[in-house]
Amino acid sequence: xxxxxxxxxxxxxxREYLKRNFIKFTESNYNGTERIMMVFRGWKKxxxxxxxxxxxxxxxxxxxxxxxxxxxxGKSNHISEFMRxxxxxxxxxxxxxxxxxxxxxxxxxxxxxPRIYMTEDGFHDITLTAHIAxxxxxxxxxxxxxxxxxxxxxxxxxxSTPIFMLLLGNxxxxxxxxxxxxxxxxxxxxx
Numbered sequence: 404x405x406x407x408x409x410x411x412x413x414x415x416x417x418r419e420y421l422k423r424n425f426i427k428f429t430e431s432n433y434n435g436t437e438r439i440m441m442v443f444r445g446w447k448k449x450x451x452x453x454x455x456x457x458x459x460x461x462x463x464x465x466x467x468x469x470x471x472x473x474x475x476x477g478k479s480n481h482i483s484e485f486m487r488x489x490x491x492x493x494x495x496x497x498x499x500x501x502x503x504x505x506x507x508x509x510x511x512x513x514x515x516x517p518r519i520y521m522t523e524d525g526f527h528d529i530t531l532t533a534h535i536a537x538x539x540x541x542x543x544x545x546x547x548x549x550x551x552x553x554x555x556x557x558x559x560x561x562x563s564t565p566i567f568m569l570l571l572g573n574x575x576x577x578x579x580x581x582x583x584x585x586x587x588x589x590x591x592x593x594x
Contacts, residue, residue, distance in 0.1 A: 433456065441455075
């Protein structure tokens with residue numbers, strides 16, 4: 404595999420950012436692709452982890468719930484409702500990004516387009532993934548790393564209540580969507 408200067412630079416900046424912000428991480432190589440794996444601490448509702456794969460043309464950035472959440476997902480009898488909830492989330496919910504562009508040049512959704520899904524590998528990981536081109540990273544490295552290590556974990560933490568209550572059978576699908584509308588999207592649903 405060819406290693407580009409963009410990959411080397413992005414990985415070095417990521418490593419420095421993680422050290423500076425006291426985010427625990429390890430480095431490894433997975434099937435020929437360098438990656439950084441992170442553990443996010445301090446989220447109120449559930450344990451979160453993440454990784455960044457430094458692919459040839461982009462960074463594959465992932466934030467996911469812990470193994471315990473994946474096991475719960477694998478045992479749930481509510482997977483069809485969960486898939487419908489994921490469809491709603493992917494159509495309606497976007498992480499907020501604190502950026503320095505003043506909203507004039509780029510909106511957060513034009514810089515980053517994450518998706519949340521359950522992995523198809525039999526492990527049932529609930530994952531938020533975004534592919535970020537190195538050109539975007541070079542334009543806004545701090546905003547990109549804040550997005551990966553703060554905005555995405557914050558969104559996953561906020562979504563954990565409706566996701567896991569639905570998977571446990573304690574919250575019907577319509578109520579889970581209503582929860583997201585009111586508590587995450589701040590919509591007035593009585594109109």
